[in-house]
Amino acid sequence: MATLIGLDVGTSSLKGLAIDEHGAVLGEAERSYPLSTPKPGFSEQDPELWWVAAQSVLEELGSERADGIGLSGQMHGLVALGADDRPLRPAILWNDGRSQRECELIEERVGLARLLELSGNRALAGFTAPKLMWMAEHEPALHARIRRVLLPKDYVRLRLCGEHATDVSDASGTLLFDVAARAWSAELAQALEVDEAWLVPALESPAVSGRTAAGVPVAAGAGDQAAGALGVGVIGQQGPASIVLGTSGVVFAARERYSTTADGSLHAFCHAVPAVWHVMGVMLSAAGSLRWLHGVLGDATDYDDLLAQAAAWEPGAEGLLFAPYLAGERTPYADPDARGAFTGLSLRHDAGALVRAVLEGVAFGLRDCLDLVDAAGGTPVRARVSGGGSRGDLWLEILAAVLELPLERTVVDAGAAYGAALLGGIAAGVFADAQEAVAQCVRTTATLDPDPALVARYAALRPAFRALYPALASIPPH
Numbered sequence: 001m002a003t004l005i006g007l008d009v010g011t012s013s014l015k016g017l018a019i020d021e022h023g024a025v026l027g028e029a030e031r032s033y034p035l036s037t038p039k040p041g042f043s044e045q046d047p048e049l050w051w052v053a054a055q056s057v058l059e060e061l062g063s064e065r066a067d068g069i070g071l072s073g074q075m076h077g078l079v080a081l082g083a084d085d086r087p088l089r090p091a092i093l094w095n096d097g098r099s100q101r102e103c104e105l106i107e108e109r110v111g112l113a114r115l116l117e118l119s120g121n122r123a124l125a126g127f128t129a130p131k132l133m134w135m136a137e138h139e140p141a142l143h144a145r146i147r148r149v150l151l152p153k154d155y156v157r158l159r160l161c162g163e164h165a166t167d168v169s170d171a172s173g174t175l176l177f178d179v180a181a182r183a184w185s186a187e188l189a190q191a192l193e194v195d196e197a198w199l200v201p202a203l204e205s206p207a208v209s210g211r212t213a214a215g216v217p218v219a220a221g222a223g224d225q226a227a228g229a230l231g232v233g234v235i236g237q238q239g240p241a242s243i244v245l246g247t248s249g250v251v252f253a254a255r256e257r258y259s260t261t262a263d264g265s266l267h268a269f270c271h272a273v274p275a276v277w278h279v280m281g282v283m284l285s286a287a288g289s290l291r292w293l294h295g296v297l298g299d300a301t302d303y304d305d306l307l308a309q310a311a312a313w314e315p316g317a318e319g320l321l322f323a324p325y326l327a328g329e330r331t332p333y334a335d336p337d338a339r340g341a342f343t344g345l346s347l348r349h350d351a352g353a354l355v356r357a358v359l360e361g362v363a364f365g366l367r368d369c370l371d372l373v374d375a376a377g378g379t380p381v382r383a384r385v386s387g388g389g390s391r392g393d394l395w396l397e398i399l400a401a402v403l404e405l406p407l408e409r410t411v412v413d414a415g416a417a418y419g420a421a422l423l424g425g426i427a428a429g430v431f432a433d434a435q436e437a438v439a440q441c442v443r444t445t446a447t448l449d450p451d452p453a454l455v456a457r458y459a460a461l462r463p464a465f466r467a468l469y470p471a472l473a474s475i476p477p478h
Helices: 047-061 100-110 112-119 128-138 152-161 186-191 224-231 287-297 303-311 351-375 393-403 416-427 434-441 452-466 468-473
Strands: 004-009 013-019 025-032 068-073 079-081 148-150 208-211 217-219 241-245 249-255 267-270 277-283 321-323 341-343 383-386 407-410 444-448
Touching: 004 047, 004 152, 004 224, 004 416, 013 047, 013 416, 025 047, 047 152, 068 152, 068 224, 068 416, 079 152, 100 112, 100 128, 100 186, 112 186, 148 152, 152 208, 152 217, 217 416, 224 241, 224 249, 224 267, 224 277, 224 416, 224 434, 241 351, 241 393, 249 351, 277 351, 287 303, 287 351, 303 351, 303 393, 321 351, 321 452, 321 468, 341 468, 351 393, 351 452, 383 393, 393 407, 393 444, 393 452, 416 434, 452 468
Parallel strands: 004 068, 068 217, 241 383, 383 407
Antiparallel strands: 004 013, 013 025, 079 148, 208 217, 241 249, 249 277, 267 277, 321 341, 407 444
């Protein structure tokens, strides 16, 4: 029996998963670590925390006996290394907002159209290149000492097998990558004054990037969304889309050729599957909106009880609407100053009504993402749903009706770590490719079809939701 391990370097913890060659879970482990916010809008982490967590997780899962290891992790984070391969400063993470001015400079210097053509994305503060420009301006002495630039999971690889490498899906989120060519862009590096010698080899995700001291092959791996999509079997344009109901919400669709939108309203990246790309709409507060409301109502309140109260309300909760822009928004508005709101409150509304409005507001936000994905290259006929928010039937009933798509659950919903383990299996030769890995390991348990009556009801409510953002955007954010 083969043992395949996937590691996912998350923002709050590192998760590890061991599976066999049929996809059955053999073991799980997780280690948490803190996040540093030294100033408002700053988000940093000590890369050594990831390595300490990885060592502990690998030991618990018995990695010395593994056949292959795959890596995944939070995207966009800047790990700047000096000549001794040690981090020069704490990593600047994906949710750090300090580099907004640098983003404006990037779009001015490169030109928005050319930036989208090459990188597939607008310049956002979460991405890697703006962080490098911020360092050049605000920490010039440290910036002058940079010799390598890594992404979070790639620091774990460096410590695990001594190799400087990344993969094409993760590199796609740097604003330094030619996504169509699946290679670093000399043009972008020159325009943004980034030394090309800092950029490590970008491999296809299943490729062997190195070996551990015990000789176990380590796959190049993937960014968390690409790995998660592989883990639920979203690997080709003719297959399902991926809907993630995590803290953030994602609509992810594979594409057989590179494509992007004229305004950058969608992200476009290389997929973890060779010769496949993906487009992705991202809303920043999906299950995070429900978690926020849970905290406001009192953490002692049980989620199941809140959902039962929400189910007692009719669709639309008698005119109550929720704008899910608690942390700004990416898709479709790309507005860091967007803010959330309840509208239509009355004396009749209770906690259940608020919860129902949150579930519906997030579903409407994901429909905004889906419409853009449709326009960028074809409508998916079904979707695989994952993430913590997908475990409740009520939310999935609402989501299926709003998206007008059948939603499929998979036997194992273990996020990016599962996809990373599959990549480890390909690197080890257990699977020939991603198609064989998915065929052997990914199975669905149930399909939830849209209720026609709910479809009609939510179609009637959606214009009112679409009117919320323009109204809210006219209110000064501060």
